[in-house]
Amino acid sequence: MARTRSILPVLPVLAVGAFAIGTDTFVVAGVLPEVARDLTSSLAEVGWVSTVFALTYAVLAPVLGALTGRLRRRTVLVISLVVFALGNAASAVAPGLAPLLAARVVTAAGAALYIPAASASAAALSAPERRGRAMAVVLGGLSAATVAGVPFGTWLAADTGWRSTFWLLAGLGALCAGAVAVGLPEVRLPAAPGLAARLAPVRDARVLFTVLTTLSFMTGGYLTLTYIGAVLTPATDGDGTTLALLLLVFGVLAVGGTMLGGRATDRWGPTPVLLGSVAGLAAVLATLPLTRDRLLTAVIAMAAWGFTAMATQPPQQHRLFTIAPASGPLLLSLNSSATFAGISLGGFIGGLVTAHGGPDGLDRLGPYGAGLAALAVATALIGVRAKGPAGQAEPAAKAPERSEPAERTS
CATH class of the missing domain: 1.20.1250.20 (MFS general substrate transporter like domains)
Structure with missing residues (x-):
């Protein structure tokens, strides 16, 4: 039980990172008309901003997950959040559609690395019988983005311009990177x-x-x-x-x-x-x-x-x-x-x-x-x-066996 209590402050930090990524994913649809006007592009052309992000995420998520599987989770999470922040900063200063699309590729790479790593960290740090709840906290950040992040980001874009929304996301990503670097225990999955x-x-x-x-x-x-x-x-x-x-x-x-x-x-x-x-x-x-x-x-x-x-x-x-x-x-x-x-x-x-x-x-x-x-x-x-x-089937998970704790160092 003490092990579970010790990670409670960490889970909200991981959830905030997921909130930033969830907002980034879905808020673009609300700012596309303004992006089109500012970059003198058609709505169909700037629609690629969302498509490129989703496709990049879909392609890179398993690749990056495989390549970073042996690294400590804290290292992976900090790298992913820094890349995410840099991608949003590049989006905010993009002078045209092509640079904006390139920036969205970078942003999607950070997002594709973060969400699985955050979920795996929550699972590894929690007791098996509380694993579902721990992972749900991280996923809750994605869900919360549809409630608060997307409406706020859309309102901010309408009031101060679409670039301010990306600056906000860049700042949030940087803050989360610092919080993870300081607050997350070292976790190495049984590699x-x-x-x-x-x-x-x-x-x-x-x-x-x-x-x-x-x-x-x-x-x-x-x-x-x-x-x-x-x-x-x-x-x-x-x-x-x-x-x-x-x-x-x-x-x-x-x-x-x-x-x-x-x-x-x-x-x-x-x-x-x-x-x-x-x-x-x-x-x-x-x-x-x-x-x-x-x-x-x-x-x-x-x-x-x-x-x-x-x-x-x-x-x-x-x-x-x-x-x-x-x-x-x-x-x-x-x-x-x-x-x-x-x-x-x-x-x-x-x-x-x-x-x-x-x-x-x-x-x-x-x-x-x-x-x-x-x-x-x-x-x-x-x-x-x-x-x-x-030859084994999926384990019955009503009462999962308690596994050995993931390797942790302070």
Whole structure:
């Protein structure tokens, strides 16, 4: 118990770093029109600012996770936050679209390295029976960004210019780097003997189906969420303030889903929590054509959507970390990569549906997303029953075995 208490001050620091990265990820959509005007580019051209970030994150997350798996977590986290801060500073002073895109690549590299490393650190520093809650604190920073960071960053950009938002993120990243350098105990995961050994779990069927599960439900969710303003127009009458309040409901419940998902994972294990949350997400999306016409039902739908969508994350990370703790950074990076690939793929598929679906295109987004969420339930079940390299299935995690503490030095 003392071991758990000793890391409590560290977890909020890791969560603040995740908050900065979450804000950086999602706030860009709110400042794109101003960026387009300032850089004399079209909205379609500056749309690449978001796309390049997501694609860079998806590609680099597993690569950087593999290359840094043997380094101490504090070193990795400080490097990632410094790179993140420098990328945002470069974004703030970018004189044109091409330099801005290059800066976003740098920023995404720092983000891709940070989130898996922070989650792995939280897991390694916590007792196994509290691992889900510890990882949920870090993920809660990402969820909180949708509640506070994105609205504030969007307001700041509107009031003082889009560059000030990136300066704010650069400063927050630098502060977090200093806090991690001073406050995080040294953590070295039980390392595999070499890069090849750390990459070995990637061939594990349990890992494959876990990552496919994340890709499926993230694609299904963002197939609709990317176009949520248009989807909810019947309920909001096109009023931006009403839409902002609905997104606030989504964000608040997303934070609650993350935290309760972590606690539920510790109590009942990752599998039932994952299956329940993904099934709930499928139900929300399937019924969206029925709930998007009235404000009250839209509020209920957005609340349920935020809760179920983010309750999926702690059990997924817990499953991957449990399969191979020595390769935890790499496996969590694969999950992050699948998350961002799903965001990009969902937006792309959703655009095709709205463009070619005729007058009923927006009504089709929810059911199509529900179909992908149902596919995620299927891949999750297959992953649970899959055998590892030595023939072992996924461990029952209701009461995880207490592992040896990760190596720590003061």
